[in-house]
Amino acid sequence: MEIREAVRQRRSIRKYKDTEIPEQVLKEVLEDALWAPSGVNRQNWFIYAVRGEKKDELLKAVAGSGKYLKPRLETLYKKEVVNLTMSFFTNLGGAPVILLVYIPKNIVEIHPAMSNRERYLAEHERFVNLLSASALIQNILLLAKSRGLGTCWMTAPKYNEDQINEIMGITDKELVAVIPIGYPDQNPPAPPRKGEKIRFIGFNQPV
Ligand SMILES: Cc1cc2nc3c(=O)[nH]c(=O)nc-3n(C[C@H](O)[C@H](O)[C@H](O)COP(=O)(O)O)c2cc1C
Numbered sequence: 001m002e003i004r005e006a007v008r009q010r011r012s013i014r015k016y017k018d019t020e021i022p023e024q025v026l027k028e029v030l031e032d033a034l035w036a037p038s039g040v041n042r043q044n045w046f047i048y049a050v051r052g053e054k055k056d057e058l059l060k061a062v063a064g065s066g067k068y069l070k071p072r073l074e075t076l077y078k079k080e081v082v083n084l085t086m087s088f089f090t091n092l093g094g095a096p097v098i099l100l101v102y103i104p105k106n107i108v109e110i111h112p113a114m115s116n117r118e119r120y121l122a123e124h125e126r127f128v129n130l131l132s133a134s135a136l137i138q139n140i141l142l143l144a145k146s147r148g149l150g151t152c153w154m155t156a157p158k159y160n161e162d163q164i165n166e167i168m169g170i171t172d173k174e175l176v177a178v179i180p181i182g183y184p185d186q187n188p189p190a191p192p193r194k195g196e197k198i199r200f201i202g203f204n205q206p207v
Contacts, residue, residue, distance in 0.1 A: 013150025039128030095180030150184035
């Protein structure tokens with residue numbers, strides 16, 4: 001699959017087939033994804049692939065996080081969309097595997113009076129780790145797409161991060177994303193992309 005195709009045709013999948021992912025395929029997707037760039041090549045990220053009983057425990061924690069997102073969704077979307085999203089939270093669309101992406105825990109104090117440099121000095125570690133983990137996550141999403149797998153990058157479960165970390169027995173890391181992964185059982189339309197996001201400066205011709 002062409003990179004352009006994978007980028008443009010990847011969709012957030014919220015309904016999955018009841019089909020297991022061959023372990024080799026999952027392993028290859030995750031190992032290939034690790035070739036993402038990372039700040040000073042620290043590769044400061046961790047991926048957990050979870051299925052079975054632990055996944056069922058995680059689902060309960062994720063389901064409980066939906067209520068924190070609901071009020072925001074209600075200001076943005078119609079009732080049907082809100083209800084669909086909420087029902088996705090109950091079982092993550094039946095995905096056979098849940099991926100969790102973590103970075104090392106690094107919580108620092110920042111305040112509005114700080115200059116940009118002071119702020120960056122203070123939160124540099126977390127900032128760079130978050131961006132690096134995001135590159136890793138996008139790799140997972142695109143590689144999964146190229147193998148016929150669907151995914152949904154999720155941050156709303158962070159509302160219940162304490163519960164998720166307890167289930168996972170994790171104390172020294174910060175949760176970046178929860179990603180259900182499996183074979184898609186839906187083909188959702190592409191939400192339109194907004195224009196006017198790119199400015200060409202110093203180009204001779206209007207592009
Ligand atoms: C940082 C980030 C957080 C997201 N969190 C959630 C989430 O918590 N729940 C969810 O259903 N989708 C979540 N999404 C998916 C977006 O809703 C989705 O990417 C967007 O609507 C565009 O649709 P597409 O991915 O099909 O192109 C998230 C996406 C990103 C990049």
